[in-house]
Amino acid sequence: MKSLLIKVSFVLASLCGCATWSEVGPKAKSNSLARAEVSEVDGEPVDVFLNSRMADVIIGLEISEVSYSEDGRLRLKPKRVSASETEFNLGSAVAISSDGYFLTAAHNVGGGHPVWLVSKSRADPYFGKARVVWTMEKADVALLHIEAQPSQFCMLAEALPQPDSMVILGGHRWGNSAGRVVGITPQETGIDSFIEIEHNAPMVKGDSGGPLIDSQGRLLGINHAWTTDHLWPRYHSTIATAVTDLALRRIIEKDAAQQLIQSEATPL
Numbered sequence: 001m002k003s004l005l006i007k008v009s010f011v012l013a014s015l016c017g018c019a020t021w022s023e024v025g026p027k028a029k030s031n032s033l034a035r036a037e038v039s040e041v042d043g044e045p046v047d048v049f050l051n052s053r054m055a056d057v058i059i060g061l062e063i064s065e066v067s068y069s070e071d072g073r074l075r076l077k078p079k080r081v082s083a084s085e086t087e088f089n090l091g092s093a094v095a096i097s098s099d100g101y102f103l104t105a106a107h108n109v110g111g112g113h114p115v116w117l118v119s120k121s122r123a124d125p126y127f128g129k130a131r132v133v134w135t136m137e138k139a140d141v142a143l144l145h146i147e148a149q150p151s152q153f154c155m156l157a158e159a160l161p162q163p164d165s166m167v168i169l170g171g172h173r174w175g176n177s178a179g180r181v182v183g184i185t186p187q188e189t190g191i192d193s194f195i196e197i198e199h200n201a202p203m204v205k206g207d208s209g210g211p212l213i214d215s216q217g218r219l220l221g222i223n224h225a226w227t228t229d230h231l232w233p234r235y236h237s238t239i240a241t242a243v244t245d246l247a248l249r250r251i252i253e254k255d256a257a258q259q260l261i262q263s264e265a266t267p268l
Contacts (some may be wrong), residue, residue, distance in 0.1 A: 028202045029177040042217040049217060050122055050170040052152040055117040057108050057209055057225055060124035063116050066127045076118070092172040092210030093117055093144060093249065094219065095153035100128075101252050103243065104143040104209030106135045107153050107223040110151035117146050123202040124151045133255050138186070139241045140224040142209075143251060155209055157218040157244055159185055167199050168213050168221055169238065172206035182237060195242040197221045203238040212240040 033039075033046065041049040058076065058122040065077035076259030091108035102117060109115050118245070128146035135142040153263050161167060161181045169177045186195050199210065203226045212221040221240030 026174040029171065029172065029175050032177040032179055032202055035038060038168060040180045046176055049085060050176055053154050054120045054170050054210060055093045055097050055102060056172060057093050057104055058116040058118060059089045060113040062114055066118055068122055090206050091202060091208050092206065094170060094211035095150040096156065096219065097153055097252065098149055100146045100148055102144045103222050104142050104144060105222060106140045108209045109142050114251050136192060138192050141222050141241045152185060153221040154213065157214060157220050159222055159240055160244055161194065161214060166215055167201060168222060169201035169203060169207065170210040172205055172210060182248040185264040195245060195265045197240045197242050199238050201238055223245060
């Protein structure tokens with residue numbers, strides 16, 4: 001009886017989830033771009049611009065080889081692992097420098113599992129095991145580094161977006177989406193302070209850690225959560241942590257200097 005109740009509870013929970021998820025899918029994402037009349041960013045098609053600056057985050061799996069099928073689908077060849085190590089998760093990340101620094105959501109890289117970054121662009125293929133440089137868990141942001149050097153990256157915005165301004169979400173599944181800024185909220189959590197950007201660009205699982213950019217392609221924030229009103233499931237709100245005030249350049253410069261010192265101290 002107990003196992004039956006568990007199964008029934010699981011089915012009911014799944015059905016409730018389906019009711020919400022039916023409102024946010026491929027059609028919702030493509031429709032959001034059409035409504036915003038967004039087709040290009042900085043002179044490039046939206047998909048091309050974002051794919052050339054984004055990477056898929058593979059968590060919990062050691063990768064030995066990456067390839068693409070004829071229809072463009074990503075193929076991963078994992079290293080031999082035990083049965084207990086075969087579960088893995090997916091997320092998104094965005095390059096913010098030409099020397100291998102990426103931003104993602106902190107919840108993507110927790111737990112001490114291996115983290116790999118794989119290019120979303122076939123024109124600039126790369127993959128590598130990532131090193132976690134810095135995290136702010138309360139803000140759900142993490143800085144990663146890989147040895148590969150992406151040819152394209154996002155410049156950080158110098159200011160916060162204005163309310164009701166148009167924004168674009170870089171997606172992992174079902175493409176990218178667009179929406180409007182709903183609110184900007186400062187968060188104070190002890191010694192940490194950060195700013196959250198609430199917007200209504202559709203977001204789904206796997207998009208966490210991806211970029212929120214403005215119409216000129218400047219990086220405004222890192223998407224990490226969404227909320228849905230169950231009484232009115234068409235209402236969908238996405239939360240991104242603003243990156244304009246996180247002193248990322250100083251963190252990167254300090255890390256790069258430390259890595260240089262370590263490399264010079266390592267005997268050949």
